[in-house]
Amino acid sequence: MEKLITKFKKAAPxxxxxxxxxAGAALQGCSKMGGDNAGATATALSSDAAAAVYVAPxxxxxxxxxxxxxxxxxxxxxxxPSGRLLKIIPVFTQHGENGYGYSEESKAMLQTSHGFVxxxxxxxxxxxxxxxxxxxxxxxxxxxxxxxxARIDLTTxxxxxxxxxxxxxxxxxxPYPTNNNEYVIAGTRxxxxxxxxxxxxxxxxxxxxxxxKGSISFIKIDQEKGDMELDFQILVPGFDYxxxxxxxxxxxxxxxxxxxxxxxxxTLKEVxxxxxxxxFLAAINWKLAAKYAKEGKAREMPANYYHNKMDKDTHxxxxxxxKKVRYLLPEECPGMMYLLPAPKSPHGIDVDPTGEHMVVxxxxxxxxxxxxxxxxxxxxxxxxxxxxxxxxxxxKYESVLAAEVKEPGLGPLHTEFDGKGNAYTSMxxxxxxxxxxxxxxxxxxxxxxxxxxGHLMIPGGDTKKPLGKYLVAMNKITxxxxxxxxxxxxxxxxxxxxxxxxxxxxxxxxxxxEPHYAQAIVADKIxxxxxxxxxxxxxxHPHAVKKEADASVTREGKNTIRVKLTAIRSHMTxxxxxxxxxxxxxxxxxTNLEQDWDVPHGFAIMGANNAEALIMPGATQTLKWVPKxxxxxxxxxxxxxxxxxxxxxxxxxxxxxxxxVPIIFSTGKKKTGPVAxxx
Amino acid sequence: xxEEPGLAHEAATEATEADDGKGxxxxxxVEMGEGIDxxxxxxGKSLFEGKCSACHQLSDQKVVGxxxxxVTERRKPEWVMNMIINPEEMTKKxxxxxxxxxxxxxxxxxQNVNEKDARSILEYxxxxxxxx
Numbered sequence: 001m002e003k004l005i006t007k008f009k010k011a012a013p014x015x016x017x018x019x020x021x022x023a024g025a026a027l028q029g030c031s032k033m034g035g036d037n038a039g040a041t042a043t044a045l046s047s048d049a050a051a052a053v054y055v056a057p058x059x060x061x062x063x064x065x066x067x068x069x070x071x072x073x074x075x076x077x078x079x080x081p082s083g084r085l086l087k088i089i090p091v092f093t094q095h096g097e098n099g100y101g102y103s104e105e106s107k108a109m110l111q112t113s114h115g116f117v118x119x120x121x122x123x124x125x126x127x128x129x130x131x132x133x134x135x136x137x138x139x140x141x142x143x144x145x146x147x148x149x150a151r152i153d154l155t156t157x158x159x160x161x162x163x164x165x166x167x168x169x170x171x172x173x174x175p176y177p178t179n180n181n182e183y184v185i186a187g188t189r190x191x192x193x194x195x196x197x198x199x200x201x202x203x204x205x206x207x208x209x210x211x212x213k214g215s216i217s218f219i220k221i222d223q224e225k226g227d228m229e230l231d232f233q234i235l236v237p238g239f240d241y242x243x244x245x246x247x248x249x250x251x252x253x254x255x256x257x258x259x260x261x262x263x264x265x266x267t268l269k270e271v272x273x274x275x276x277x278x279x280f281l282a283a284i285n286w287k288l289a290a291k292y293a294k295e296g297k298a299r300e301m302p303a304n305y306y307h308n309k310m311d312k313d314t315h316x317x318x319x320x321x322x323k324k325v326r327y328l329l330p331e332e333c334p335g336m337m338y339l340l341p342a343p344k345s346p347h348g349i350d351v352d353p354t355g356e357h358m359v360v361x362x363x364x365x366x367x368x369x370x371x372x373x374x375x376x377x378x379x380x381x382x383x384x385x386x387x388x389x390x391x392x393x394x395x396k397y398e399s400v401l402a403a404e405v406k407e408p409g410l411g412p413l414h415t416e417f418d419g420k421g422n423a424y425t426s427m428x429x430x431x432x433x434x435x436x437x438x439x440x441x442x443x444x445x446x447x448x449x450x451x452x453x454g455h456l457m458i459p460g461g462d463t464k465k466p467l468g469k470y471l472v473a474m475n476k477i478t479x480x481x482x483x484x485x486x487x488x489x490x491x492x493x494x495x496x497x498x499x500x501x502x503x504x505x506x507x508x509x510x511x512x513x514e515p516h517y518a519q520a521i522v523a524d525k526i527x528x529x530x531x532x533x534x535x536x537x538x539x540x541h542p543h544a545v546k547k548e549a550d551a552s553v554t555r556e557g558k559n560t561i562r563v564k565l566t567a568i569r570s571h572m573t574x575x576x577x578x579x580x581x582x583x584x585x586x587x588x589x590x591t592n593l594e595q596d597w598d599v600p601h602g603f604a605i606m607g608a609n610n611a612e613a614l615i616m617p618g619a620t621q622t623l624k625w626v627p628k629x630x631x632x633x634x635x636x637x638x639x640x641x642x643x644x645x646x647x648x649x650x651x652x653x654x655x656x657x658x659x660x661v662p663i664i665f666s667t668g669k670k671k672t673g674p675v676a677x678x679x
Numbered sequence: 680x681x682e683e684p685g686l687a688h689e690a691a692t693e694a695t696e697a698d699d700g701k702g703x704x705x706x707x708x709v710e711m712g713e714g715i716d717x718x719x720x721x722x723g724k725s726l727f728e729g730k731c732s733a734c735h736q737l738s739d740q741k742v743v744g745x746x747x748x749x750v751t752e753r754r755k756p757e758w759v760m761n762m763i764i765n766p767e768e769m770t771k772k773x774x775x776x777x778x779x780x781x782x783x784x785x786x787x788x789x790q791n792v793n794e795k796d797a798r799s800i801l802e803y804x805x806x807x808x809x810x811x
Contacts, residue, residue: 535791536729547729568733569785570743593733595791643784644743671738674748674810675724675803 052497053507055082060527063459063520065472066125066139067493070514073120075141075152080459080470080520081495083509091150091159092120092143098614100159104587104622105541108317109308112146112164121145123172123516128226132179132248132464136525138226140175140184147171149186149219151226153312155529160312163228164305166325167194167215173241174217179252179464181221183286184228187257188214191238191264198303198325208266212238215327216257218289227309232293232326234284234337237390238264240273241282243348248355248464251373253287256358260345262389274364278341278397280389281349281360283376285336292333298326313540315619331391338380339389340371341397348414352423352438353464357402359423361412368412368425370441372402403441408434413454414517416461418468418498424461426453426473433473433496435503447503449494451477458498459520467522471496471503474515481508491515532597534618541620543589548573553665555579561586563652563665567601567615568593569642571667572635575650579663582630582656588613591620602638605652612638627654700754702773704761705794711756715806722796723803730790731763731800737807743785751801751808759804760797762787 055061061079064086069076073093077086092110094101101110101118110118120143127134139152147165152158165171165186173187191212193201203211213235220231239259247254262279265272292298303325310317330337343365350359358371376395378384384399411429418424422444425434431452435445455474459467473496478489490510497504536546545551545564551573552564561584566573572590580586590603594617604612605625613621627633637648655661701707734743750759754775762769762776766787769776780786792800 548733549728566733568743569788571733573733594788595730596789599788642786668742671736671740671746675737675807 049497049504049506053081053083053495055079055084060523062523063467063470064523064526065457065459065518065520066127067472067474067511067515067518068122068125068141069512070123070516071121072513073122073143074512075122075125075139076512076515077157078509078511079523080472081506083493083495083507085512087157088512089152089157089159091141091152092117092122092148092162094118094611096611099611099621099623102611103613104624105314105316105620106310108319109159109162109310111308111319112148112306113166113304113321114146117146119145120148124174124176125517125519126175126177126184126462127519127521128181128221129177129179129463130181132252134460134463134519134521134525136521136529138181139519140177142171142174142186144170144172144174144189147174147186147188149175149184149228151228153226154526155531157530158310160310161226161228162306162308163219163230164307165215165217165230166198166303166305166322167213167233167235167327168192168217169200170240173244173257175219176244176246176255177221178246178255178286179248181223181226183231183290184219184221185244185246185255185286186217186219187236187241187244188216189240189242191240194235196301198301198305198323205266208238209264212264212266214238214241216241216284218286218293228307230305230322230325231290232298232328234289234328234330236282236330236337237262237392239280240269242346245349245351245462246286247351247373248353251351251355253285254373255284255286256349256351257282257284258342258346258349258360259339260347274345276344278343279345280339280394281342281346281358281371282392283338283340288336289328289333292328292336293326297333298328300324300326311540313538315534315539315541315621329391335380337392338376339392339394340376340400341386341394342369343367348412350415350417350423350462352417353419353466355464357438359415359425361414361425363411363413363428365412366407368405368408368415370402370405370438371400375402376400405436405441405443408436408443409446414456416456416458416471417466418458418461419466420468422468422498424456424458424471424498426456428452428454428476431475433471433503435498445501445503447496447505449473449475449496450481450492450508451475451479455515455517457518457520459522462519467520469497469499470506470520471498472518472520474511474518476514478510482510533595533599534616536591536593536595536618539591539618539620541589541591543587543622544591544620545589546591546593548593548667551665551667553577553579553663555584555663559584561663563588565590565603566593567591567603567637567648569599570637570644570648572603572637572648572650573667574665575667577650577663577665578653578655579661580627580652580654581659581661582627582654584627584654586625586627586652588623588625588635589620590615590623592617594618599641600639601641601648603635604638605635606633614639630654630656698774700775701757702755702759702761702765702776703768704765706757706760706764706797709756709760709798709801711805715809716802717806719799719802720806721803723799723801723806726792726796726800727803730792734785734787741783744783744787745779747804747807748811749808751805756801756805759801760794763790763792763797763800764794765789
């Protein structure tokens with residue numbers, strides 16, 4: 001595959017920006033015409049905010065950011081600091097725009113043990129890691145509703161792998177990579193009664209506390225290719241496992257999970273899951289777990305889950321159904337798992353860059369507890385236990401606590417770090433981001449956000465070396481921030497400058513669907529590897545045609561017609577096809593012969609019950625079409641490709657069943673050249 | 680996704696150097712034998728069919744791009760090879776290629792042909808022209 005080797009244009013935000021700053025000031029002047037809060041917001045903006053986010057036309061952003069799309073099942077890619085939307089990557093949701101999930105090649109990506117599931121709720125993007133730092137190779141994301149974990153290849157920005165997670169429901173606590181992608185870890189938010197045969201039991205719902213279980217899956221990642229494989233699961237008590245994050249440095253063998261509903265309520269959880277004064281932070285030594293699994297502690301049970309992979313040479317996805325899964329029980333694996341009491345239904349768990357502090361955001365708590373990894377090690381050694389739960393030791397709260405951040409704000413959810421000794425926590429209820437010091441756990445700054453911030457993200461803010469320059473707040477409520485668009489509004493993200501002592505609001509930008517979390521990485525780690533086009537000689541699609549002379553229309557068996565077409569500016573070969581009969585299923589295998597960057601061709605035919613096919617240069621995509629009436633149907637290129645794009649069109653004739661129209665196909669009438677005619 | 684460089688783009692490009700008819704690109708001179716190197720031409724034929732024939736006929740018939748009958752008589756061999764290897768720069772800077780773009784209105788695609796393969800294609804086009 002061809003790599004992008006052009007020089008990267010860097011934004012020079014400080015240069016030549018007088019105009020932009022002037023325009024920014026003018027806008028602030030007018031802003032009182034906007035919503036009630038617009039005036040207040042504008043005064044909070046520093047005068048050089050426009051300069052800080054201005055990326056001149058033709059220049060590139062400093063960072064890529066990947067925002068999850070939540071209930072749209074996609075990932076949105078934005079440039080930072082400009083907030084420019086660069087791409088939408090379909091993952092768990094069919095995407096008519098490029099045929100993802102509709103084309104014959106990609107349909108298998110969305111297969112599950114529940115059949116074809118063309119939607120999901122995508123929450124957490126996590127970039128792959130090398131030595132605790134993001135490396136720009138892959139992006140892992142979770143499907144919450146029908147438990148799945150997907151991998152996006154960042155050379156093509158395409159979803160290349162989706163694996164269903166068995167014994168799980170509400171795959172929210174997912175997907176968390178360890179520091180070298182040894183494992184990606186996925187936990188259950190909704191515990192379910194496991195039948196230990198790959199499904200859930202048909203039992204009375206009031207049996208929740210006895211029968212329901214959670215699971216934590218350890219997905220092994222191929223170090224070279226990124227391929228996933230479910231190595232083993234740990235079956236855990238039936239709490240709700242909410243979020244996770246891994247240790248770093250001294251704590252890199254550990255991964256932590258927040259839990260709520262340790263009450264094990266199965267109804268009106270709003271009340272029932274908030275009874276206990278403390279729930280738990282679960283700590284698992286993943287290296288020890290992997291060792292136990294390897295050394296024969298793992299049991300095996302039947303399972304039934306799909307693993308779908310896109311082949312990079314054929315561009316075709318293939319599903320494999322897996323029939324068993326290995327699992328560990330914590331009570332049989334001493335030293336593998338501990339529970340740390342954490343106040344009131346904790347949500348986020350975030351580990352500081354040194355790996356020493358675990359920050360737990362209890363969304364209903366009045367302070368933020370910060371646990372100490374070294375104290376946890378001592379507590380384990382000294383057996384400072386406060387009983388046990390399902391055979392898992394509970395550590396004493398005081399024995400593991402470093403400190404509590406007092407009066408941080410209302411509704412703490414998530415924390416990220418700037419690598420300069422500061423932590424930043426989102427406050428959902430009081431709509432603010434709060435900056436506090438890791439050295440003495442005191443609040444040093446706060447900034448309002450609009451409104452009700454959920455996740456926040458600092459580039460690399462969950463790694464060993466954050467880039468403490470920007471923070472993106474992903475807000476749940478938009479209200480009056482933009483021009484109104486009816487009842488449904490775009491969610492709002494806000495870019496905040498965190499380079500100085502005081503946080504400064506720089507930019508609002510609308511986002512697609514509902515971002516839950518995001519990752520960002522310097523552009524240099526991804527852009528140079530971006531594929532420009534697929535080499536035609538590497539295309540191994542079984543129905544690819546690599547030159548026009550090989551284009552064909554053939555009848556296979558009784559009712560299948562295979563059309564192998566080529567597309568190149570500005571015609572398709574063949575563009576006249578006859579001999580199709582009612583009752584036939586027609587497969588258009590379209591190969592884009594272009595070998596140049598940014599020249600996709602689209603293919604659409606009247607009455608098709610799916611979507612277009614959008615074919616990247618050098619690739620082959622297949623559109624299935626079942627005509628329902630005799631007649632003539634036009635097909636055409638949908639992606640404006642050249643001055644003669646409007647002419648890039650053809651016809652296919654459909655005759656009644658049993659008619660004697662032979663299969664014929666052609667493109668234009670061509671004169672023969674001297675070489676051909678002289679021989 | 681229009682890729683044609685408009686007049687606005689053209690105005691911004693550098694002034695063209697004196698035109699020696701060899702085009703713009705890596706090929707500065709080509710060595711050719713008296714007759715046709717049949718083996719080379721046959722390699723060129725298969726490359727031509729895969730990468731060029733969708734747009735170019737060997738006759739004088741225009742399809743997407745111009746028909747190629749007589750091209751090796753109209754153009755210097757270096758020009759032909761540079762056009763194959765470096766079409767974007769050629770249609771921006773070379774006077775003859777600029778005219779061709781204005782006439783045919785479709786940017787010739789970069790089909791990722793290296794110098795060695797371009798030489799084979801040139802030989803095939805020479806063979807085609809000798810057969811006229």
